[in-house]
Amino acid sequence: MTEYVLETRGLTKEFKGFTAVKNLNFQVRRGSIHALIGPNGAGKTTVFNLLTKFLVPTSGQILYHGEDITHVASAAIARRGVVRSFQISAVFPHLTVLENVRVALQRHTATTFQFWRSESILDRLNDRAMELLEEVGLSAFAQVTAAELSYGRKRALEIATTLALEPDTLLLDEPMAGMGHEDIGRIANLIRRVAKGRTVVMVEHNLSVVADLSDRITVLMRGEILAEGPYSEVSANPDVREAYMGTGHA
Incomplete structure (x- = not known):
C-alpha cells in the first residue's frame, strides 16, 4: 500500500x-x-x-x-x-438539518435522491443521520431548518453531509x-475530530x-x-x- x-x-x-x-x-x-x-x-x-x-x-x-x-x-x-466541500456552504436551506443529512445518505441506498419516497422508507436512515449530527455537534438542531442556522453551523452541516458519503x-x-472567532474554533475542533x-x-x-x-x-x-x-x-x-x-x- x-x-x-x-x-x-x-x-x-x-x-x-x-x-x-x-x-x-x-x-x-x-x-x-x-x-x-x-x-x-x-x-x-x-x-x-x-x-x-x-x-x-x-x-x-x-x-x-x-x-x-x-x-x-x-x-x-x-x-x-474523494469528497470535496466548497467555499460557499452548500446545503438545502428549506430542509431540516436531519433531512439534509438524510438526502446525502440516500446515495448508499436504492432511494438515491428520490425526494418523493415515503417518510417510512426515509426514516430508516434517521439513526445514521443522527450519528453524523452528533459527530459534528448538531444533534440538538436536527429539526431546525437549515436556513435558520448560523453560518458556522451551516458549515458543520455541510461537513456532516460530506461524511455521509463515507469519504x-x-x-x-x-x-x-x-x-x-467562535465559529472558527468550533470548526477547527470539528476538522480535527473528523480527520481521525x-x-x-x-x-x-x-x-x-x-x-x-x-x-x-x-x-x-x-x-x-x-x-x-x-x-x-x-x-x-x-x-x-x-x-x-x-x-x-x-
Missing part, C-alpha cells in the same frame, strides 16, 4: 496561454492533515479543481492510492472516496471563510488555523511549489514570508 493517498506528477493546467498550475509534484500522506496555502492567484483552487476532476489537466498525472485517476470522471472520483479523503476549500481515520487536504487563509491543524503545508506561488514542510519550517522560510505575506518578516 502506497504511503501517499493523493499524488500528482508534473501536473499542469493552462488557460489560453496562462499557466495556472505548472509541473506540480505534490504528495499527501495517508492519515494526515495537509494544508495548501499561498497568496491570491497562486493556483490553490485550480489544484483542488484538478484533483476532484472539475478541471481536466493540460498534462501530468493524478494518482489516488497509487492508481492513475487522471482521466476518471468527477462523479467516479467521489465514489472512490476516505476530504478536501476542504477555505472552511473558515467568513467565520467569526481519514486524510484531509485543505485550502485555508487563516494561518493560525493552518498552524494548529496541519501536519504538513505546501506553499504555492504562481502555480508552483515554493516550499513544503511543517508550519515551523515553512513559516521561517524567507521566500515564503516575502511571497505569502508580501514582506520580509512574518
Whole structure:
C-alpha cells in the first residue's frame, strides 16, 4: 500500500496561454492533515479543481492510492472516496438539518435522491443521520431548518453531509471563510475530530488555523511549489514570508 493517498506528477493546467498550475509534484500522506496555502492567484483552487476532476489537466498525472485517476470522471472520483466541500456552504436551506443529512445518505441506498419516497422508507436512515449530527455537534438542531442556522453551523452541516458519503479523503476549500472567532474554533475542533481515520487536504487563509491543524503545508506561488514542510519550517522560510505575506518578516 502506497504511503501517499493523493499524488500528482508534473501536473499542469493552462488557460489560453496562462499557466495556472505548472509541473506540480505534490504528495499527501495517508492519515494526515495537509494544508495548501499561498497568496491570491497562486493556483490553490485550480489544484483542488484538478484533483476532484472539475478541471481536466493540460498534462501530468493524478494518482489516488497509487492508481492513475487522471482521466476518471468527477462523479467516479467521489465514489472512490474523494469528497470535496466548497467555499460557499452548500446545503438545502428549506430542509431540516436531519433531512439534509438524510438526502446525502440516500446515495448508499436504492432511494438515491428520490425526494418523493415515503417518510417510512426515509426514516430508516434517521439513526445514521443522527450519528453524523452528533459527530459534528448538531444533534440538538436536527429539526431546525437549515436556513435558520448560523453560518458556522451551516458549515458543520455541510461537513456532516460530506461524511455521509463515507469519504476516505476530504478536501476542504477555505472552511473558515467568513467565520467569526467562535465559529472558527468550533470548526477547527470539528476538522480535527473528523480527520481521525481519514486524510484531509485543505485550502485555508487563516494561518493560525493552518498552524494548529496541519501536519504538513505546501506553499504555492504562481502555480508552483515554493516550499513544503511543517508550519515551523515553512513559516521561517524567507521566500515564503516575502511571497505569502508580501514582506520580509512574518
